[in-house]
Amino acid sequence: MKVPYYPGCTLKTKAANFETSALAVAERLGIELVELPRWNCCGTVYSLADDDLIHHVAAVRNLIRVQEMNAQGLVDDEYRLVTLCSMCFNTLKQANVRMSENPEDLEKINDLMYLEDDYEGRVEVKHLLELVDELGFDKVEEQVKNPLEGLRIAPYYGCMLLRPTEVGIDDPEDPQIQTRMLEALGAEKIENPYRKVCCGSYQTVQDKKVVSNLAYDILTHARNAGADAISLSCPLCAFNLDSRQREIKEDHPSFREIPVFYFTQLMAMAFGLSEDYCGFDLNYIDPEPLLSAKGIIGGSNGE
Amino acid sequence: MADDNNGPRIGVYVCHCGGNISEVVDVDQVRDFAGELDNVVLSKDNTHMCSDIGQQLILDDIKEHNIDKVIVAACSPQFQGETFMDVLEKAGLSPYVVRMANLREQCAWPHFNHPDLATQKAKVLVNGAVANVRNSEALERQSMTIGKKVLVIGGGIAGIQASLDLGDAGFEVYLVEKDPSIGGHMAQLSRTFPTEDCSACILSPKMADVPANENINLLTYTEIDDIEGYIGNFKVTATKKARYVDMDKCVACGDCEKVCPISVPDEFQEGLRNHPAIYAPFDFAVPHRNLIDDTLCVRCGNCVDACKEDAINLDDEPEQIEFTVDTIIVATGYDVFDPSEKKVYGYGKYKNVITAMEMERMIVAGAEGNPIRNPGKKIAFVQCVGSRDEQIGREYCSRVCCMYATKMASLLKHSGPHRDVYIFYTDLRAFGKGFEEYYKRAQNMGVKFIRGRVAEALADDPEGRVTLKVEDTLTRRIIESDFDTVVLSTGIGLSKSTDKVADMLRLAKSEDGFLKEAHPKFKPVDTNIEGVFLAGTVQGPKDIPDTVAQASAASSRAIRLMNRGEYPIEPIVAFAHEEMCDGCELCVAACPLNAISMAEGKAEVNDALCLGCGSCLSSCPTDALDLHMYTNTQMLDEVTNALKDKKEGETRILVFADDTCTYRLADSVGTAKMSYATDSVIIRVPSGSRVTPKLMLQSLALGADGIFIGECEDRTSPFPHSGEAIRENFDAVTRILEEEGVSPERIRFVSFVTVMLGGFVNNVDSLVRLAKDLGPIPEDKREALVKDLNAKLFGVRTQA
Amino acid sequence: MKIKKLDLSEENVEFLVKISDLSGETVTLCEQCGTCSGSCPMVSEMDITPSQMVRMVQLGESEVMDTKAMWLCASCFTCTVRCPRGLDLSKIAEALRQITLRKAVDYIDIRDLSKDEMKRLPQIALISAMRKFTG
């Protein structure tokens, strides 16, 4: 199955490990993620002012690329556009929803982009988690060679996968999709209500302490609920929860650091793929000691 | 003055209304104008037609001049219609052959600053009325015989109260309750606000009165399967479920319960205790007998052996019963909102998050010295769970939660003064008698009221204390605090088990999902179906005092219909001209009330079911269907005459005003002396859905420059589906107008409530303006509109 | 701080209308229940709570422009999915930010960031911050 794929800027740099692991596990599941030709930055945040149409152009342009891919035969009648980064997912999907619900806005946007083909409104923006869900977590389970037994992982969703409701992929107050994934991977399930609390997002640029305070709360509650590690799907959440542990440690010297994974890294481990795909060198808190302690790595089943 | 011996002999009476009319309208001109109209035998004026002298004038003329039809050109028929009907009846004529031309509310008053135009318009109105009355049918006042049997559905406090009232008044009651005992939710409550009476103590004597009342047939553990028919003749089929315990032998000793191997959460105890498969519903249940829940029973036979009375029969079978009743009271109550829908509060996940009803049971158990669990020291009530919340589509206020939280907080404080009890509220509504004082008493006891809606409940340990996050909106502080017990003050919604009953009876629902009353002010316990009444929380959230008051109101409304043994019925019902009906059956589906059936290939309308909206008329390709009082002939005649003298360059729009809302609204506009364009003629119809596509097109063809249909909003309409029917008619007409190149803007449909005075004025004025801008419809197009009308309309309809 | 009197003048109404238009939200619908404030992850950093921000807009107090709340909003949409009146506060905050940003007044200057931070921060953080805090 070939599916159009939108990487977004951070997946090519700071979160390259997210992409390498995702592409590898997707392949195992029989999904070929075909990168959009000529993609551009989606804008990372959805513009919220009522009159601010121009800022949706960036997002819609990427949707037009999907039409082109179909026209060029790069994919076969496949209008689902997959993202890994939750922020890109949210921005693209909110723009898409606005276009499909407001034909007038769509017309205006198409006028603004008169050099492009018109956007026809057929694209469906999907997060990889959703795509896997559609495929069935039993398919994931079939690929598991190295179950994450004994690993207690708290899923973290943050905001962009869940809210607002029109674009969320799960119940915003009680999301379960990652839990189902983690169960399929053989990990132990941790229920923690802080999994939907915002990490502070872009406030990290303005005031890192604001964010490290929030991260401290989120991580401490995960620890209290018994977690050894966190799983997530957004490079910005990853930065705030992982890298900002440096700032947490400055304020709370007794804080016990906790590794933060992209869910695809966990999938790669469970699928028995080589650690190379996981790029743990890009993780701030090194997860390897935990993984060895639990016997997930260090065995001989890596490829 | 035509004196045609064969035709009707119409008398016209123009009233001055003591100057109200005559100061604006030139009464003499109108009187003389009317005298010239076809079939008008005499035309007179008088200062007060409604006075004894005025009435006598009519009586005398009927005698002396053989007048057989009457026009009173005076005030609104809403005002004096009945008076003149009585006059005709006194004179031995049908009361239905008098019409009023509304010269006061709909002419003199709104057009007071244009006396000349008002006089012109008065003539138009009189002309229309004369045309209408000319072919009016001499209908008789009708009544139906009715018996004295009532079905009360639901044995909560509403059903109990209604049954007792009816039984005491000598009416025969069937009280059907689906559960094994009557009592409803009130039986579960600890005490009742604001008096803090023990709920069981005040309820159980009433419950006991039910089987003791010789006029009440109590049918518990019984479900209604079907109800057919209509007022005076409802056929009820119901199933008494098998109880497997002989009610005459059982003494509810409880021996059987001890040997039953089954144990499941007890609903009455809100799942806080268990019961076996054989059990008694609760300790003051009526009837107080055990029963077996056959969905739980494994047929081990232990109980059969244990029963000393030999009361248990595992082969018991359900029993079908049938009976007929004359009226019905629906009292099927409410369901408490299921808070697991509102995931932010973690109900079902966190052990210490409970519902208000669970707290009621905990308080009862505590008071009985048999506590279920200890609520702890620090307790929070979270208000508005499942109420006033667009996120879950429940916008209304549940009305009882503020006070029951106050009640339980007080009781908890009373039994444990060391406790810290908080109530987090959005608005505290203490509107009832004694409520404000009760609220104050709770404050006095130290219950803490915090104004802020709880945002979220969080807990790391699902068994542990629960953290609430909430803003104190009065100080703008954010509270993040742990509680031993969090009580969700869950709102109330219509009980699911009502749906089936509502469907069987075709009862309408209001926007909040509760059953809808016939009129929010004047018929608060009637429904859109004659002879069916509402009592208690089925109609909307309410507390026990209001429930009981409403139950008594419902029984007295039912008694009002049944007491005389016969009740008057409106002659406004549909009927079929048999000779014109070709048996196509289109009308059968068109009636939202299923009042039309086919008898020997011809349409037949059931008078008792028909509400007289007239919406079926549009479905009939042969004009065979018709409506008494508003027949096709009468309507077309009225329209024709109302447009007859329209001169070149004049504009005239027709306003078809439904009797319940728009016609009264127009009266109110006049009473308020608000003016609108004189180029409008208001025509009274029972419902906008009476105005068929054909009548609309004919009106345009006859020279109307615009058509305006006003109808009650669906919410307040006595006709549940009229809005939809009107829209369908509009679709049909719009298509034809577009085909013929006539602007569909000329027709307009607006839903009104009777307070939208400005809305009425604006709509009339803007349509008149638009019609003026568009100019008249050219002659050829007008002709084209009605050419091959039947083919056009029914071509269009069958496509749709 | 002294208590300031409000005179509910026409300017007040104009401010309300302006924010309502820009946000596309019917700000007058807010019933001041405080759900948003209790839900807000940033509230402990703010000088006024989100519900207070909405209240000031309702009353047309343009002094709300001098507060920090809107700048601390992380557009996390938690209030959006919870507001019992169905208001989208993230849009109201955006409208307030836009009033300043459209005057070409930026809230942050990326050049103030240390080299280390510049190196550490992922692109999406930088771009989104620029989108929210600069014109």
Ligand SMILES: Cc1cc2nc3c(=O)[nH]c(=O)nc-3n(C[C@H](O)[C@H](O)[C@H](O)COP(=O)(O)OP(=O)(O)OC[C@H]3O[C@@H](n4cnc5c(N)ncnc54)[C@H](O)[C@@H]3O)c2cc1C
């Ligand atoms: C937690 C809580 C505390 C409260 N405390 C107070 C208080 O202190 N004071 C006060 O005044 N009010 C209080 N109330 C409100 C009070 O409970 C109601 O006003 C009252 O019980 C309404 O009675 P009802 O007969 O209308 O409905 P219900 O009590 O719901 O009775 C309806 C009956 O109809 C039966 N039924 C339903 N469907 C069918 C069917 N299809 N066929 C046959 N039978 C059917 C049901 O089994 C039930 O017996 C409280 C409410 C709650 C939720």
Ligand code: SF4
């Ligand atoms: S949650 Fe909505 S209604 Fe409540 S205070 Fe905030 S904006 Fe107002």
